[in-house]
Amino acid sequence: MAATGVPAESLSIGEVAERTGLSVHALRFYEREGLLVGPVDRTPGGRRRYAPMDVEWLLVCVKLRESAMPLAELKRFAELVRAGRGNEAERLRLLDAHRSRVDAQIRALEECRSVINWKVGVYEEHLDRGEAGGLWDPTPGG
């Protein structure tokens, strides 16, 4: 069912799927799209054998994706890493730009939350005083 005869730490695609939360399909898709740093190792039979480093990279990818980095940008990042030492400044710029976007997202979500909280408050108050309130709900926007 799993690893034998290969470097003890290597993982099958299914195991990587479990560890990263990505689907097996998505893992193959990411690879095709050039989102991985290096080519994935194969067993003599042609199955993928992921190294721990691949998994760590994928875990970073998952975080970047979760924070809405587009695949295209993730690909760009992977290319920079693949190119090797010498472009760290550019990698840094890329990450830093993304970080700003994440901060903006957080701020935006906090604002959304306060709008929702306000709406929730309106409904709670209404329910508290009971439907007996009679003429109610002239509230713009329900």
Place this chain on the structure above:
Amino acid sequence: MAATGVPAESLSIGEVAERTGLSVHALRFYEREGLLVGPVDRTPGGRRRYAPMDVEWLLVCVKLRESAMPLAELKRFAELVRAGRGNEAERLRLLDAHRSRVDAQIRALEECRSVINWKVGVYEEHLDRGEAGGLWDPTPGG
């Protein structure tokens, strides 16, 4: 160019687009999809005339969408509001569920940010000591 002969507060679709940040196309799309609470007023010539209340509803929609509420759920909410008084408890449940998701999103983004911060720190440190660092970048995952 704008309102005359209609209730002073009514707005053209272009004006609403400006005020909400939605495109004119998106506004028509939202309407078709049943995301608005009521039918939008029309001029004798057939142009849409939005009431201030429509705009307020749209501004709420924008916030809900920004926080990733699916259109289907927004539509459900619009239906409840359209149905009128009596279903406030359900509206509340819907909003409350969404609020939890927003909180989860914020927490997830904060975790992403800390991963990014760590990565940024790695690159900054590298750049600080100069490329002269020589053998570097055995870092799993670039």
Place this chain on the structure above:
DNA sequence: ACTTGATCTAGACCTTCCTCTAGATCGTAG
């Protein structure tokens, strides 16, 4: 009247990001 810009409708089209299918192969357990 003429021109220009905003709107109108219906519906085709697009992008992003996967997901799923088909049909074949690998590998391990019985």
Place this chain on the structure above:
DNA sequence: CTACGATCTAGAGGAAGGTCTAGATCAAGT
């Protein structure tokens, strides 16, 4: 040897959320 599940490749399919086009109409300025 036989099964059976996991994986393989290539490519089709799909959901979400708009965006854009075409061709016509409206409304205002000159």
